[in-house]
Amino acid sequence: MLNILIIGNGQCGNRILDAVNKEAFGGKGKLAKFYSKQKYKSRVETIAINTAVNDLKELKYTKAKDRIHIPHLHGVGANRNVGKQVFAENHSHIMRQIEERGSFDVAFVITSASGGTGSSFTPPLIKEIKERHDFPVYAIVVLPFREEGSLYLQNTAFCLKDIRETGVDGIILADNQFLKQLGGDVESAYNSINDMIAKRILFLLDALDSEMMMVTDLGDFKTVMSGGAGIATIGFYQAEKDEPIRTTIQKSLSPAGLLFSTDVYEEASRSMIIIRGDKSYLSIDEISTEVEKLSASVGHVFKGIIVRKGERPQVLSVLTLESASELENLYAVAIDAINEEREKKARVLEDRNVDKVFSKIDGLEPQY
Amino acid sequence: MVQTKRMLVLIICIVLLSMMSAGNASAKQILYNSTIEDGDGYQINNYVIDVTDVFVDAETAVFKVYEKDDLKHDKMIGDDKSFSFEIEGEDVEVTLVSVGGGILPRVTVTITISDDDIVHTKGVVDGGHDKASFSGTPILEITKTVSPQEIAVGETARVTVSVTNAGDDDATGVRFSDSIPARFVLQESFVSETGKMSLDIGDSRQIFIYELKATESGTFTLDPTTATFSNEAGGDFPQASSNSPTLTVEGDSLEEAMKEAELQFTISLEPTSVQRTGFIDVKVHIKNTGDAPAEGVSMDILIPDGLEFEEGDDEIEVVGNVPKLYLSSFGLQQEKEISYRVKANSEGTYTITTQYSYQYDNAVDEDLQEVSDELTTTSIQVVKGQYDSLLEQPIYVYAIPLVLIIAIGGWIFYRHRQYRF
Numbered sequence: 001m002l003n004i005l006i007i008g009n010g011q012c013g014n015r016i017l018d019a020v021n022k023e024a025f026g027g028k029g030k031l032a033k034f035y036s037k038q039k040y041k042s043r044v045e046t047i048a049i050n051t052a053v054n055d056l057k058e059l060k061y062t063k064a065k066d067r068i069h070i071p072h073l074h075g076v077g078a079n080r081n082v083g084k085q086v087f088a089e090n091h092s093h094i095m096r097q098i099e100e101r102g103s104f105d106v107a108f109v110i111t112s113a114s115g116g117t118g119s120s121f122t123p124p125l126i127k128e129i130k131e132r133h134d135f136p137v138y139a140i141v142v143l144p145f146r147e148e149g150s151l152y153l154q155n156t157a158f159c160l161k162d163i164r165e166t167g168v169d170g171i172i173l174a175d176n177q178f179l180k181q182l183g184g185d186v187e188s189a190y191n192s193i194n195d196m197i198a199k200r201i202l203f204l205l206d207a208l209d210s211e212m213m214m215v216t217d218l219g220d221f222k223t224v225m226s227g228g229a230g231i232a233t234i235g236f237y238q239a240e241k242d243e244p245i246r247t248t249i250q251k252s253l254s255p256a257g258l259l260f261s262t263d264v265y266e267e268a269s270r271s272m273i274i275i276r277g278d279k280s281y282l283s284i285d286e287i288s289t290e291v292e293k294l295s296a297s298v299g300h301v302f303k304g305i306i307v308r309k310g311e312r313p314q315v316l317s318v319l320t321l322e323s324a325s326e327l328e329n330l331y332a333v334a335i336d337a338i339n340e341e342r343e344k345k346a347r348v349l350e351d352r353n354v355d356k357v358f359s360k361i362d363g364l365e366p367q368y
Numbered sequence: 369m370v371q372t373k374r375m376l377v378l379i380i381c382i383v384l385l386s387m388m389s390a391g392n393a394s395a396k397q398i399l400y401n402s403t404i405e406d407g408d409g410y411q412i413n414n415y416v417i418d419v420t421d422v423f424v425d426a427e428t429a430v431f432k433v434y435e436k437d438d439l440k441h442d443k444m445i446g447d448d449k450s451f452s453f454e455i456e457g458e459d460v461e462v463t464l465v466s467v468g469g470g471i472l473p474r475v476t477v478t479i480t481i482s483d484d485d486i487v488h489t490k491g492v493v494d495g496g497h498d499k500a501s502f503s504g505t506p507i508l509e510i511t512k513t514v515s516p517q518e519i520a521v522g523e524t525a526r527v528t529v530s531v532t533n534a535g536d537d538d539a540t541g542v543r544f545s546d547s548i549p550a551r552f553v554l555q556e557s558f559v560s561e562t563g564k565m566s567l568d569i570g571d572s573r574q575i576f577i578y579e580l581k582a583t584e585s586g587t588f589t590l591d592p593t594t595a596t597f598s599n600e601a602g603g604d605f606p607q608a609s610s611n612s613p614t615l616t617v618e619g620d621s622l623e624e625a626m627k628e629a630e631l632q633f634t635i636s637l638e639p640t641s642v643q644r645t646g647f648i649d650v651k652v653h654i655k656n657t658g659d660a661p662a663e664g665v666s667m668d669i670l671i672p673d674g675l676e677f678e679e680g681d682d683e684i685e686v687v688g689n690v691p692k693l694y695l696s697s698f699g700l701q702q703e704k705e706i707s708y709r710v711k712a713n714s715e716g717t718y719t720i721t722t723q724y725s726y727q728y729d730n731a732v733d734e735d736l737q738e739v740s741d742e743l744t745t746t747s748i749q750v751v752k753g754q755y756d757s758l759l760e761q762p763i764y765v766y767a768i769p770l771v772l773i774i775a776i777g778g779w780i781f782y783r784h785r786q787y788r789f
C-alpha cells in the first residue's frame with residue numbers, strides 16, 4: 001500500500017483537490033461523505049492550502065483539518081512576489097502540517113500557474129519538500145484561459161519556470177484553454193475540468209496501487225515522468241457501450257482524452273498506458289497493436305492491465321513530452337505580455353515625467 | 369335469782385309485744401307509759417292531754433284534751449279505765465293505770481295511738497296545755513297539669529307541676545320526685561327544681577315544666593309528683609302527692625309517622641370492556657323513592673389506580689384527586705343522572721366504588737337522619753390496547769432502531785464536524 005500526499009494550492013488547486021476527494025467518494029452528491037467511504041486503495045492524505053479563507057470554505061469533500069488557511073491581509077492577489085513572501089513567512093507551519101501526516105511514497109501538488117497563491121506557493125513548497133524528503137513530487141499545473149489577460153500569462157510563464165527549477169520530478173499539464181471545449185459558463189467549465197482532472201488522478205492512484213496483469217508501478221511511473229522535458233500530461237477515455245478496446249486506447253491519446261493539447265505521436269517521449277475493465281473487453285491483440293503503434297513513434301510504452309469484473313474498459317495514458325508546441329505558443333504570448341506590461345509601466349513613468357513638465361510652471365503667473 | 373327471772377320474763381314480753389306491733393300496723397302503738405303529775409299534760413302534735421285533777425282516794429283522775437287552746441274532751445275516769453279520741457284521723461287511747469299520792473298527786477297512764485306516723489311532736493308538758501308549744505303542719509298541695517290534653521303522635525304536650533304550701537307551718541327540706549312516663553320522650557325541660565328547698569306558708573312555686581313527645585297512641589295517666597318535707601320544728605310529714613292528669617295521644621304510632629328519604633343509586637357502564645387508553649362512560653342515576661326529601665347529598669367517586677377520571681358533568685368537582693358531587697337537596701321522587709368518563713390507563717379488572725351520604729328529617733326525631741353507604745360498579749375489563757403489543761416488545765425492538773438512529777445521527781454529526789471549515 002502506497003502512502004500518497006496530494007496538496008492543492010490556491011483556489012484552483014483547492015478545488016481540484018476537492019474534486020479528487022469527491023471522486024474518491026464515488027463522484028456522488030454532496031451527501032456522499034455522510035454515507036460513503038472514500039475508495040482510495042492507498043493511504044491518501046490531502047491538504048488544501050490557501051490565503052483566501054472563502055476558497056477553503058467552499059470545499060465540500062475535504063476534511064476541515066486538511067484545509068490550511070494562511071492568513072494574509074487582503075490576500076495575495078495575483079502578485080507572485082507577495083505570495084512568495086507570505087509562503088516564506090509561513091513555510092514552517094505548512095511543512096509541519098505535511099510532516100505531521102507521516103511519510104509518503106509520492107506527492108502531487110496541484111495548482112494553477114496563473115493565480116497568486118497557488119503559483120507562488122507551489123515552487124518553494126516543492127523545493128522544500130524535495131530538500132527534506134526523497135520521495136518523488138509531481139506538480140499538476142493548470143494553465144489559464146488565454147483571454148484571462150497578460151498578468152495571468154506572465155505569472156504562468158514564471159511559475160512554470162520556477163517549478164522546473166525546484167527539482168520537481170515532473171509537471172503534469174492541464175490546460176483550461178484546451179479544455180474549454182467542455183463548454184458551459186466559467187463555473188461549470190471549471191467544475192467539469194476539475195472532475196476530469198480528478199478522475200485521471202484517481203485512476204492513476206488506483207493503478208499505482210493495484211494488482212496488474214502486466215505490471216506498471218510507481219517505479220514505472222517515475223521512469224515515464226523522468227523522460228522528456230519534464231513536462232507531461234494525461235489522457236483518459238472510457239469506452240461507450242460496445243466500443244472496442246482499440247478505439248478506447250486511441251481516444252485516450254486523442255485531444256478528446258488529453259488534458260493538454262499535444263500530438264502524442266509527435267511530441268511524446270515516454271508513455272504509460274493503463275487499461276482497466278472486464279476481461280471480455282480486453283483483447284490482447286488489439287491492445288498490442290495500439291501499444292506498438294504508439295511505441296513506434298514514442299519508444300518504450302509501459303503498459304498495465306487491470307482486470308475488473310463487469311467494468312467497461314477505461315484507458316489512462318501518461319505521456320511525457322519532448323517538446324510542447326502549445327507551451328511554446330504560450331510562452332510567446334507570455335513574452336509579448338511581459339513586454340506589454342513593461343511598456344505599460346514605462347508609460348506610467350513617462351506620465352510621471354509629464355507631471356514634471358507641469359510642475360515647471362509651479363509658482364509662475366501667466367503674463368499678459 | 370327471783371329478780372333476774374322476772375327481768376327475763378319482762379324482756380321476753382317486751383320483745384313479743386314489739387314483734388306484735390311490727391307485725392300488725394293497725395295495732396296500737398304505745399306513745400307513753402309512765403306517770404304524769406297533776407297539772408302537767410302530755411302533748412301529741414297540737415293536742416295536749418292535761419291531767420287536771422287527781423283524786424287519790426277515789427283512784428280517779430280528770431283528763432282534759434285540748435287542741436291548742438280549745439278544749440276538746442273532758443274525761444274523768446277511774447282506775448284501769450280508758451278513753452279515746454282522734455288526732456288527725458288516728459285513734460288515741462289514754463288508760464289510767466294507777467293513781468299515786470305524795471307531795472303532788474300523780475297518775476300512771478298508758479297512751480297509745482293507732483298509727484304513730486302522724487306524730488311529730490310528743491311528750492310530757494309541765495304546766496299542761498298552757499305551757500305547750502305547738503308546731504304547725506305544712507300542707508303541700510301539688511298540682512300537675514298537662515296541656516294540651518290531647519295530642520297526636522310525634523307532637524308534644526307541656527307538663528307543669530306547681531306546689532302551694534296550704535298548711536300552717538313552713539315546709540322545710542322539701543324534695544320533689546317526678547318520673548317521665550313510659551311511651552313518652554322528654555323533649556325539653558324548662559324548669560326542674562330537684563334540690564332540697566323550703567316553702568313558706570302560702571307560697572306557690574313551679575317545680576317542673578317540661579315537654580313530652582308522644583311516641584304511641586293511647587290514653588296515659590301520668591304518675592303523681594310527690595314531695596317529702598318537714599315542718600319548721602323538723603317533724604317529718606308523710607309525702608305529699610299531686611293529682612294524676614291524663615293525656616290522650618291520637619294517631620299512628622311513631623314508627624308509622626316516621627318518614628324516610630330513600631335515594632336509589634344505579635350505575636351503568638358503557639362499555640364494560642375497553643382497550644387500554646380507551647374511555648368508559650359511567651352514568652349514575654339517582655332517584656328518591658322515599659317519602660321525605662333528602663338534603664346534603666354527597667358522592668365521592670373512588671377511581672381505582674389504573675383508571676383515571678377524564679371528565680364529567682359540571683356538578684362533579686375534583687377535590688384532592690377525588691371526583692365529588694354535592695347536591696344540597698333532593699326532593700321526593702326527584703331523579704337525576706350524573707355522567708362522567710374515565711380513561712383506562714392499564715390493563716386489569718376494576719370496579720369503581722361510589723361512597724354516598726345524605727340526610728333527611730324523619731318527622732319524628734329532632735336530629736336529621738344520616739344515611740351513608742357505598743355502591744360498587746360491575747367490573748370493568750381493560751384489555752390490551754391496539755398498540756400495546758408494541759410496548760410489550762422486548763427492549764431491543766426499540767433499542768435497535770434507537771441505537772441505529774443515534775448512531776446515524778452521531779455519525780452525520782461527526783462527519784459534518786469533520787468537514788465543516
Ligand SMILES: Nc1nc2c(ncn2[C@@H]2O[C@H](COP(=O)(O)OP(=O)(O)O)[C@@H](O)[C@H]2O)c(=O)[nH]1
Nearest residue numbers: 010011012015112114115116117118144190193
Ligand atoms: N481548471 C480550473 N481552473 C481554475 C479554477 N479556479 C481558478 N482557475 C484558474 O486558475 C487561475 C487563477 O488562479 P487561482 O488558483 O484562482 O489563484 P490563487 O488562488 O491566487 O492561486 C485562472 O487562470 C483560472 O482560470 C478551477 O476551479 N478549475
